[in-house]
Amino acid sequence: MTYALEIKHLEKIYKGGVKALRGIDLTVQEGDFYALLGPNGAGKSTAIGIVTSLVNKTSGSVKVFGYDIDHELTRAKQQIGLVPQEFNFNPFETVQQIVVNQAGYYGVPRKEALRRSEKYLKQSDLWEKRHVRARMLSGGMKRRLMIARALMHEPRLLILDEPTAGVDIELRREMWEFLKELNASGTTIILTTHYLEEAEMLCRNIGIIRAGELIEDTSMKSLLAKLMYETFIFDLDKYVNKPEITGYSSKLVDDSTLHVEVERNQGVNGVFEQLTEQGIKVLSMRNKSNRLEELFLKITEENKQKETANA
Amino acid sequence: MLKMYYTALKSLAIKETNRYLRIWVQTLVPPVITTSLYFVIFGNLIGGRIGEMEGFSYMEFIVPGLIMMSVITSSYSNVSSSFFSQKFQKNIEELLIAPVPTHIIMWGFVVGGMGRSILVGALVTLISLFFVPLQAFSWVMIIVTLLMTSILFSLAGLLNGIFAQSFDDVSIVPTFVLQPLTYLGGVFYSISLLPPFWRAVSRVNPIVYMISGFRYGFLGVIDVPIVWTLIILTLFIAVLYTIDWYLIERGRGLRS
Numbered sequence: 401m402t403y404a405l406e407i408k409h410l411e412k413i414y415k416g417g418v419k420a421l422r423g424i425d426l427t428v429q430e431g432d433f434y435a436l437l438g439p440n441g442a443g444k445s446t447a448i449g450i451v452t453s454l455v456n457k458t459s460g461s462v463k464v465f466g467y468d469i470d471h472e473l474t475r476a477k478q479q480i481g482l483v484p485q486e487f488n489f490n491p492f493e494t495v496q497q498i499v500v501n502q503a504g505y506y507g508v509p510r511k512e513a514l515r516r517s518e519k520y521l522k523q524s525d526l527w528e529k530r531h532v533r534a535r536m537l538s539g540g541m542k543r544r545l546m547i548a549r550a551l552m553h554e555p556r557l558l559i560l561d562e563p564t565a566g567v568d569i570e571l572r573r574e575m576w577e578f579l580k581e582l583n584a585s586g587t588t589i590i591l592t593t594h595y596l597e598e599a600e601m602l603c604r605n606i607g608i609i610r611a612g613e614l615i616e617d618t619s620m621k622s623l624l625a626k627l628m629y630e631t632f633i634f635d636l637d638k639y640v641n642k643p644e645i646t647g648y649s650s651k652l653v654d655d656s657t658l659h660v661e662v663e664r665n666q667g668v669n670g671v672f673e674q675l676t677e678q679g680i681k682v683l684s685m686r687n688k689s690n691r692l693e694e695l696f697l698k699i700t701e702e703n704k705q706k707e708t709a710n711a
Numbered sequence: 712m713l714k715m716y717y718t719a720l721k722s723l724a725i726k727e728t729n730r731y732l733r734i735w736v737q738t739l740v741p742p743v744i745t746t747s748l749y750f751v752i753f754g755n756l757i758g759g760r761i762g763e764m765e766g767f768s769y770m771e772f773i774v775p776g777l778i779m780m781s782v783i784t785s786s787y788s789n790v791s792s793s794f795f796s797q798k799f800q801k802n803i804e805e806l807l808i809a810p811v812p813t814h815i816i817m818w819g820f821v822v823g824g825m826g827r828s829i830l831v832g833a834l835v836t837l838i839s840l841f842f843v844p845l846q847a848f849s850w851v852m853i854i855v856t857l858l859m860t861s862i863l864f865s866l867a868g869l870l871n872g873i874f875a876q877s878f879d880d881v882s883i884v885p886t887f888v889l890q891p892l893t894y895l896g897g898v899f900y901s902i903s904l905l906p907p908f909w910r911a912v913s914r915v916n917p918i919v920y921m922i923s924g925f926r927y928g929f930l931g932v933i934d935v936p937i938v939w940t941l942i943i944l945t946l947f948i949a950v951l952y953t954i955d956w957y958l959i960e961r962g963r964g965l966r967s
Contacts, residue, residue: 454807475810504718505809507714507719507810510721549805
């Protein structure tokens with residue numbers, strides 16, 4: 401089976417001896433929407449850097465749609481589009497110049513590149529700004545420009561390194577929709593993000609890197625299934641004292657918001673019953689959206705403790 | 712695959728050309744003004760008192776050297792500053808992630824350096840027409856020396872850009888190496904006027920060979936044999952090309 405990305409025993413030791421990657425094995429299937437998570441300095445950007453030829457690997461192998469970066473680098477590069485974390489376009493060039501030139505580097509003839517620039521700049525809501533120098537764009541526009549640039553050669557694998565960092569909520573939602581559509585049309589997407597809600601919302605599979613090791617590589621569904629409890633938020637009618645909820649761990653965040661941790665097989669009926677008994681009215685209830693965040697912290701903490709115990 | 716590489720080269724060459732045309736006040740105007748001042752001061756005012764050199768008026772004698780000087784400076788500084796800026800702003804990554812071979816990256820920058828230096832050379836030649844009529848002894852030699860010199864100094868500028876870590880590093884070599892070598896390379900005088908010792912020392916300076924070959928193309932007079940001009944140019948181009956290629960291929964200062 402040909403994977404969109406196949407990484408085997410990937411190691412990176414920087415000058416000075418810092419081990420950024422310690423033998424990572426990772427596969428991403430064609431058509432997948434894959435999240436790569438990890439704390440700062442875990443090795444996510446190094447791994448992406450190696451796949452996209454911006455970082456030299458120490459050992460191991462990387463294949464992109466079956467093309468080995470050691471032997472068929474040109475073919476491998478043609479398959480990838482990269483949206484890096486930092487703005488890395490020439491701020492003095494116009495929006496259209498940036499995307500058309502980038503297409504040219506991939507061998508897209510100028511006439512075709514101009515046609516595609518219309519398509520992708522319109523899709524990114526930047527067509528009206530095509531003659532504007534990139535430095536004049538707002539932060540959100542610059543992010544969209546980087547995505548449009550990465551799509552100009554119509555890659556089969558799109559890698560986004562924290563694409564929504566510093567982007568406002570409305571724009572972030574728009575970008576999510578756009579990425580979902582792109583994935584639905586067949587483009588494999590790998591995403592690194594600090595917004596775990598984003599990964600949960602978009603991705604089907606997930607890998608967690610910590611200290612250069614892949615400590616989790618599974619489907620989002622089975623990862624979330626590992627979550628033994630979930631936190632629910634109860635909006636209460638104005639209440640002054642903390643309600644007594646036996647059998648549950650609860651916390652009164654303010655005088656009308658109650659957080660209750662509910663174990664998987666426990667159910668929420670007991671909470672309602674006890675609140676009703678105490679004459680407390682529940683105005684609304686929702687689950688805490690950052691379930692993945694809780695799990696992420698739990699997994700990385702467990703891994704850390706394991707390492708300490710082994711040491 | 713060749714078509715893809717051609718498109719990539721064309722895109723990079725267009726990008727580089729747009730760059731120096733966009734900032735024409737910085738890239739095209741200063742060398743034209745500087746050289747015009749040389750024409751007025753050295754050629755017209757002082758040159759009138761110097762008399763003939765190698766059978767030509769002093770003004771006629773210095774024109775080829777001054778054109779060559781602007782070609783050398785423009786090709787070098789165009790590539791060194793463009794490559795370093797792209798490194799500094801990280802937009803060199805646009806090229807590094809794309810399927811563009813190192814040879815194409817190098818030629819893209821060299822074409823930019825050649826374009827700017829030939830354009831500046833043409834403007835300086837136009838200015839010179841206000842002072843002396845254009846004469847050409849060998850158009851072939853003019854074109855060959857011009858093209859090879861602009862390639863050589865574009866490659867030298869690229870080497871500077873690869874090693875540079877700050878904007879200071881980009882200006883150190885032109886100020887402390889290139890300018891002295893050019894001034895001592897026979898722009899304003901014939902090497903044959905020097906005492907034997909200094910004449911021998913001057914022959915170590917590669918720019919002497921370029922100016923001599925270029926002046927031969929215009930006036931038919933030489934300081935060193937033409938064959939040596941061509942050998943030195945070819946040798947330096949080959950050596951610089953190999954070093955540049957090796958460093959970019961290894962990702963020196965580009966990949967961690």
